[in-house]
Amino acid sequence: MNTMSPSISAEADTRSKGAAVPVPEDKPEDTVIEEGKTVGKPFTADPKFKLRNVDVSYGADRAIKNISLDIGRNEVIAFIGPSGCGKSTFLRCLNRMNDSIDICRVKGSLELDDQNIYDSKRDVVELRARVGMVFQKPNPFPKSIYDNVAYGPRIHGLANRKSELDDIVENSLRKAGLWNEAKDRLDAMATGMSGGQQQRLCIARAIAVSPEVILMDEPCSALDPIATARVEELIAEMSESYTIVIVTHSMQQAARVSNRTAYFHMGHLVEVNKTDTVFTSPQHPLTESYITGRFG
Amino acid sequence: MPNNKDQMYGDHISERFNNELLELKTRLLEMGGLVEAQLGNAVQALTANDSVLAEQVRTGDRGVDQMEIDIDEEAILIIARRQPAARDLRLVIAVIKMVVDLERVGDEAKKIAKLALKQEEEGQTSLGSVEVRHIGNHVHAMLHDSLDAFARLDAEQALRVMKEDKRVDEEYQAAARTLLTHMMEDARNISRCMSIMWVLRALERVGDHACNIAENVIFMVKGEDVRHTPMEETERVVGR
Numbered sequence: 001m002n003t004m005s006p007s008i009s010a011e012a013d014t015r016s017k018g019a020a021v022p023v024p025e026d027k028p029e030d031t032v033i034e035e036g037k038t039v040g041k042p043f044t045a046d047p048k049f050k051l052r053n054v055d056v057s058y059g060a061d062r063a064i065k066n067i068s069l070d071i072g073r074n075e076v077i078a079f080i081g082p083s084g085c086g087k088s089t090f091l092r093c094l095n096r097m098n099d100s101i102d103i104c105r106v107k108g109s110l111e112l113d114d115q116n117i118y119d120s121k122r123d124v125v126e127l128r129a130r131v132g133m134v135f136q137k138p139n140p141f142p143k144s145i146y147d148n149v150a151y152g153p154r155i156h157g158l159a160n161r162k163s164e165l166d167d168i169v170e171n172s173l174r175k176a177g178l179w180n181e182a183k184d185r186l187d188a189m190a191t192g193m194s195g196g197q198q199q200r201l202c203i204a205r206a207i208a209v210s211p212e213v214i215l216m217d218e219p220c221s222a223l224d225p226i227a228t229a230r231v232e233e234l235i236a237e238m239s240e241s242y243t244i245v246i247v248t249h250s251m252q253q254a255a256r257v258s259n260r261t262a263y264f265h266m267g268h269l270v271e272v273n274k275t276d277t278v279f280t281s282p283q284h285p286l287t288e289s290y291i292t293g294r295f296g
Numbered sequence: 297m298p299n300n301k302d303q304m305y306g307d308h309i310s311e312r313f314n315n316e317l318l319e320l321k322t323r324l325l326e327m328g329g330l331v332e333a334q335l336g337n338a339v340q341a342l343t344a345n346d347s348v349l350a351e352q353v354r355t356g357d358r359g360v361d362q363m364e365i366d367i368d369e370e371a372i373l374i375i376a377r378r379q380p381a382a383r384d385l386r387l388v389i390a391v392i393k394m395v396v397d398l399e400r401v402g403d404e405a406k407k408i409a410k411l412a413l414k415q416e417e418e419g420q421t422s423l424g425s426v427e428v429r430h431i432g433n434h435v436h437a438m439l440h441d442s443l444d445a446f447a448r449l450d451a452e453q454a455l456r457v458m459k460e461d462k463r464v465d466e467e468y469q470a471a472a473r474t475l476l477t478h479m480m481e482d483a484r485n486i487s488r489c490m491s492i493m494w495v496l497r498a499l500e501r502v503g504d505h506a507c508n509i510a511e512n513v514i515f516m517v518k519g520e521d522v523r524h525t526p527m528e529e530t531e532r533v534v535g536r
Contacts, residue, residue: 252379279381281519291381293308 031286033268036066039283040273042262044072048213048243049094054108056089056098063089065267066108071213076235076244078254078275081264082290087247090264091215093117094245095131096124112213129156132206136218138198140190140205145182148190148201149173152209168208176204177234196227203234207242214238216246220253232257251291255279263287304449305387316374317384321447323370324391324398327363328443331398331405334360335439335502338408339432342495343425347416353409360402367395386519390512394446397505401439404498404505411491423478423485424492427471431499434464438506445510451517451534454510458530464503471496 036053047070056064064086071077071094079087089098096117098104110117117127129152140148149169152158159165169186173179178200182193190201199219206214216235220228235244235257248254254261254275261278263271263286271284282288289295305317334353341350371392374380380388438460445453475489475496514522514534522530 251381255381280385282382288382292384293310293313293378295309 033265033270033286035268036068038068038269038272040271040277041260042069042269042272044070044075046073047071048073048075048113050109050111050114051093052109054090054093054106054110056086056093056107057105058101059103063267064093067269069262069269069272071243071245072260074239074241074243075260076239076246076258077260077262078258079245079247079262079264080249080251080254080290082295084266085264086267087262087264088217090269091217091245091247094213094215095128095133097133099124125156129209130211131213131215132209132211133215133217134199134202134206134219137222138195138202140193140198140201142189142191144187145173145190145193145201146186149204149208152205156209158209172204172208173201175207175234175238176200177230177237178204194227196223196230199223199227199231200234203231207238211242213243213245216244216248218247218249221249228253251279263290265290305384310378313378316370316378317380317387320367320370320374320388320391323363323367324394325443325447327360327367327395327398328439328446330356330363331360331401332436332439332443334402334405335408335432335436338405338412339428339436339499342408342412342415343429343432345412345416347413350409350412350416353405354413357402357406360399364395364399368392371395383516383519386516390446390516394509394512397508401502401505404502407498408495411495415488415491418487421488423488424471424475424495427467427474428492428495428499431464431467431471431496434460434467435499435502435506438464438503439509442506442509442513445513446516449513449517451514454513454517455530455534457510458507459527461503461507464500468496468500 049069049071051070052068054064054067054069055062067090079091081087092098093106093110094112094117098106106118112127112131116122141151143151146169149172150159150165153165153168159168170179170183173182178197181197182201190198193201199222203214203219220231223231232253235246238244239259246254246257258275260272261275262269263278263282263284265286271278271282271287273283277283278287279291282291305321306314308314308317334356337349337356338353340346341353371388374388378384438457441453441460442457445451445457472493475492478485479489508523511521511523514520514530518533518536520533522533525533
């Protein structure tokens with residue numbers, strides 16, 4: 001305790017230089033992560049996906065190291081982490097997009113509604129109809145807007161008559177917020193649309209087959225801010241009826257659109273928590289360092 | 297790369313972001329230093345009947361007000377530019393709130409200085425000076441320690457400041473009783489005693505502001521809001 005004196009402000013000055021800063025830690029990047037250990041709340045009561053001890057390797061490289069996670073029904077979960085942390089690899093396990101890579105091996109238990117995703121008898125086409133995907137770059141087929149959306153329902157035989165197909169196309173475009181812009185030019189080539197419209201068309205195409213889950217791999221990284229805002233609005237609306245898993249490099253986007261956020265680091269799942277918690281008081285020092293721009 | 301200047305806020309990829317946060321922290325501490333001096337001088341002016349010093353405090357308040365505006369502007373620009381998260385966000389938000397408390401302490405100091413000037417006109421007496429000096433020292437130390445806790449990010453020290461507030465309240469009650477006795481003894485004391493009551497009230501408020509600052513320090517360090525929380529719960533948060 002000090003006494004009152006005119007030297008007080010001088011004292012405050014030396015204080016601001018901070019002789020006693022907290023004990024220096026090692027660089028956060030060097031933190032050793034215990035395999036399979038995730039802080040926060042990785043599990044939920046009524047999961048859509050139940051993923052346990054998942055290991056993914058490309059040849060000798062382990063890209064995913066013993067990750068366990070639940071993805072809740074109708075929740076929006078964001079996967080974040082520095083490049084090469086395994087978030088996209090993990091996302092692609094959820095509808096077996098990794099199958100096309102010969103050297104890719106997936107181990108562990110991955111269940112969608114209590115059924116094994118990697119069962120050898122499972123129909124992958126049916127799986128991908130239930131678990132749709134939207135990619136980083138909009139990738140419409142070089143066909144008309146109508147045919148892009150109608151493609152999935154056609155191959156899955158979801159419509160018996162032209163009028164039914166018309167309804168599916170209109171509904172999907174409406175849900176994707178594209179109907180007003182596209183209704184008068186359904187026969188126009190999809191590739192002639194703007195980037196943002198193309199991405200929303202891809203979302204319309206994904207939801208045309210009535211999926212239960214939509215996987216989004218950096219869906220806005222090629223879009224301008226207005227188109228990004230539209231897609232984010234769409235995610236919020238779709239979250240009422242779909243489970244959405246989004247990989248994003250934009251921390252603000254994760255903060256805006258998701259209910260829970262999962263932080264990946266070098267193949268480990270470091271932290272899963274409510275998004276509000278992650279962006280105000282993350283539990284793990286690595287999560288904190290990443291979201292505050294200390295490395296990445 | 298962690299930077300030697302500050303382990304907590306100096307290790308972003310963006311060096312400019314480091315500098316912005318450190319600058320914000322430094323400027324809050326500068327404002328704190330100024331407000332501490334204002335408070336110390338106000339009490340000194342009152343107890344020593346020093347009207348020159350009192351006048352200096354009265355005009356000095358403009359400097360405090362300007363710092364409030366400048367620091368707020370800096371904080372707003374950081375939010376707009378950087379969209380800070382986690383501990384960085386907590387620092388910026390805590391600073392925005394602490395600035396308000398510091399400015400209020402500045403106002404209390406000005407209030408005391410004005411009473412000192414008024415009392416000088418009315419004639420000198422030392423009635424109540426002991427109480428003013430005693431409580432003044434106490435809340436001044438609380439303010440100093442709360443700012444020190446901010447500088448060091450020391451949640452335990454912040455907790456100690458919060459615990460002091462109860463003692464200040466008790467001292468205030470005791471001083472009020474003493475003054476009441478003086479007023480009952482001699483009606484000519486009433487005017488002087490009422491002034492001293494105002495001063496003590498202002499000082500008691502300074503203690504509250506120091507507590508608010510301490511609460512913000514705990515929020516910054518621990519990530520939990522301990523306002524309107526029982527002391528045992530706050531102790532648990534700090535002990536984690």
